[in-house]
Amino acid sequence: MGIIRKSKKIIIISVFFLLGLIFASIFAKAISKKKADIAKQEYVQITDQGFLDAVKLNPDKDIFIGEKDAKLTIIKYGSFTCHHCSSFFQNAFPNIYKYYIQSGKAVFIHRSVVGDVLAFQATKVLYCTPGTPEEKMKAAMLIYTSQMSWINSDKHKSMEKLIKVLSSVNIINKKYIKQCVEDPKLEERIIEEQNFIIKNLSIRSTPTIIIDDIKIRGYAGYSAISDIIESKLKKE
Numbered sequence: 001m002g003i004i005r006k007s008k009k010i011i012i013i014s015v016f017f018l019l020g021l022i023f024a025s026i027f028a029k030a031i032s033k034k035k036a037d038i039a040k041q042e043y044v045q046i047t048d049q050g051f052l053d054a055v056k057l058n059p060d061k062d063i064f065i066g067e068k069d070a071k072l073t074i075i076k077y078g079s080f081t082c083h084h085c086s087s088f089f090q091n092a093f094p095n096i097y098k099y100y101i102q103s104g105k106a107v108f109i110h111r112s113v114v115g116d117v118l119a120f121q122a123t124k125v126l127y128c129t130p131g132t133p134e135e136k137m138k139a140a141m142l143i144y145t146s147q148m149s150w151i152n153s154d155k156h157k158s159m160e161k162l163i164k165v166l167s168s169v170n171i172i173n174k175k176y177i178k179q180c181v182e183d184p185k186l187e188e189r190i191i192e193e194q195n196f197i198i199k200n201l202s203i204r205s206t207p208t209i210i211i212d213d214i215k216i217r218g219y220a221g222y223s224a225i226s227d228i229i230e231s232k233l234k235k236e
Contacts, residue, residue: 041224042217046210054200055210057109063126065097065137066107072100072232074225075109075210077197080122080143081151082115082206084219089144092222100229110140113206114194118151121159121181123190128180129172139171 046052055075059068074096078085093108100106112123122143129139142165143150150161159181166172180186197203209216209225212232216225 041220044215044217046213046215051201052213057107059133062109062111063133063136063140064107064109065134066101067104068107070101070104070107072106072212072229073109073210074100074106074229075111077111077113077201077203077206077208077210078144079113079115079119079206080126080147081119082113083147085207086144086147087219088207088209089141092220092225093141095222096225096229099226105233106229108137110137111197112190112193113197113203113208114190115206117155118158120190121155122162124181124186125159125162125166125172125177127186127190128177129166130176131171135171139166142166142169142171 057064057068057073076085076088078088096106096108101108112119112126114120114123126136126140126143129136131139143162146165150158150165152158152161163172163174163177166177167174205217207219209220211225211228214228214232216228
């Protein structure tokens with residue numbers, strides 16, 4: 001039994017390492033560009049119905065906030081170690097929440113993209129956070145907005161700092177989380193999701209935001225996102 005578990009662990013680590021290499025090559029190209037290019041947005045009209053069906057809200061699995069049957073769905077694919085993803089939650093999200101989510105016009109979904117070990121660890125912590133999808137979303141927002149306080153080159157120190165941040169506001173129980181993040185099934189789930197994101201959705205940069213049938217690659221501020229939301233709501 002011990003040998004089987006060990007083999008399973010090696011497979012998981014190997015797959016995650018492969019995913020890391022894929023994302024590393026993608027992000028390396030982005031880093032080589034000028035800083036101005038990193039924040040540049042690219043707008044893509046999604047015409048593939050199969051893609052739109054694949055990204056639909058799954059209430060049983062997704063981390064979301066807002067009415068499930070809202071007119072509009074906003075999906076953010078982000079990495080917990082991505083600076084622009086953090087900026088989105090600090091600058092754009094408050095108004096999106098105020099004007100569109102609270103009013104019932106839109107539902108907002110967060111989906112993790114794992115580009116490095118720290119993002120993988122943070123995603124495990126999020127998935128281990130108990131509560132409703134809305135409570136998990138609040139945890140995700142806190143992970144993003146406190147990014148600079150827990151990110152450290154030492155992954156073990158980063159994990160400890162992140163758990164401390166969340167436990168300080170009574171979102172998680174330290175003892176439970178430390179047990180949960182070591183669950184091999186959790187790691188398998190995250191790896192499966194990342195495989196799907198890479199192979200089926202071709203998400204190649206973070207943040208990537210999908211508003212109805214519009215995909216935005218790169219950081220987009222509130223005004224740009226609001227313009228798209230308003231145009232979509234007028235068509236409803």
